[in-house]
Amino acid sequence: MPASQREARDEEEERERWMRLSTTELASIGSSHRWRLSDRWSPITSFASRHLGSHQVASTRRTIFCIGWSVRKPQGQGGGRPSRCYDMRRSMLCCRQAAHRIETCVVGSGVVGLAIARSLSKAGHEVIVLEEAGAIGSGISSRNSEVIHAGLYYSRESQPYKSRFCVEGKRRLYEYCRERDIPHKNCGKLLVATDAEQRDFGLPKLVELATRNGVGDLSILSEEDVKYIEPEVRCAGAVLSPSTGIVDSHSLMLSLLGDAEDSGAVLALQSRVNGGRRENDSIVLEVDGSEIACDHVVIAAGLSSHAIARKIITTSDENVRIPRQFFAKGNYYKLENQSHGFSRLVYPLPDDKGGLGIHATIDLSGTLKFGPDVEWLPPQTTVDDLDLSVDRSRADLFYDAVRRYWPHLSEGNLVPDYSGIRPKLIHPDIDRSEGNSADFAFAGQEQHGVQGLLVCLGIESPGLTSCLAIGDYAALLMQRR
8 A cells, every 4th residue: 555545544544533532531631641643633732742841731620721722621520521522622633734723713811801702602603712821811800990880980972882881791790690609799889079069060970971871770878878878988978889899800700711611612821822914714823833724813812902913914004903002000009907897889980080080999808909090101001011010109199099088097008909901092192083982992804904803902991890791792793704
């Protein structure tokens, strides 16, 4: 038999052998660190051969990760269902081309990226989630206030996505958390007026805006009303938002990941998208030296979304543009060595710098923290320039802001906690006449000319609250492409 025929026969036998493997057998191969797949069939071995020879594996409750690629655990090995393994085998056997092929790639595994992956996989897409870091949700999703917002602040005219998705997302998020026992608390929130002008004009204006957004459960409280329900708070009056709450964002993300995996999605950690290009009807992503050809790509990479998109959208056409992201840093301080009597979140009225004011948030462990402030970074700042250390020089600003509604705060009891960066589509130093908006942005083919590419930009607060609504909206946009 000629050598070419023997090689073809061997390849076919190898293919049939892998197709006959049970899901449990396939998963056990991954868990024993021995990927014995031919490079011509498996994206896993081609990645692994260029990375750690020991095939380092880190396990979680649901997934085994090997050089960024994941396989579901079988029953009896830490939970999960083995149904995921069939799709992984199918992916292994469909990658014979120079570029591995997948139907849909979601870039980013924060709360929004995972919600999008969940919605797409439930809609029937074959999905892989590419995450640069070694864990999910290590960016914006882990550095925020974890608040379930009611949807009070956003204008339906100038911020249609935020106003719609926040109200819808709040309702769905509470339902989702109850159904899946995700730690959360519907604690309510006070928005306080610190003077008579805010009381007489600011509070009614806020209620009117919220009512137009479909939030009809607000009530305006007098100074005496506030003293009765929150004795520690000092103000001239307040708006009570009973539907505001807090959520354990990491438990939420694990649940979203589990849902996506149950519908066939795969999570690939330590998988950095270094570039990409259009090729025929596909988008080819360069991922750590390998290439993945995709029918659809959703970039939900938070702070890096704009930079990753620019690597794919290469054109000299001046009419092709996507919104540029700018960065605003927010510092958080926590209370130590002093008790507090807060039972609700306490917010000042929104400030004119683009933030919601330095507010008081009680997390699920009972810790009281304050923040974030708003520190606009220079327009030319890139992700590589970011410094996440807490700026201690801003402590005086925090004491002044907090004492306006909590005068009992003692000197020296605010301790730097953490900071976060918010992606913004506006900047105080950039002329808004360029068409920038304070809303979320979803740049599709109409904006950049690349078929099958969706870029999620400016996904800051209320992105956590809105995640389920955003996920379904992104899946709807992908179905239309």
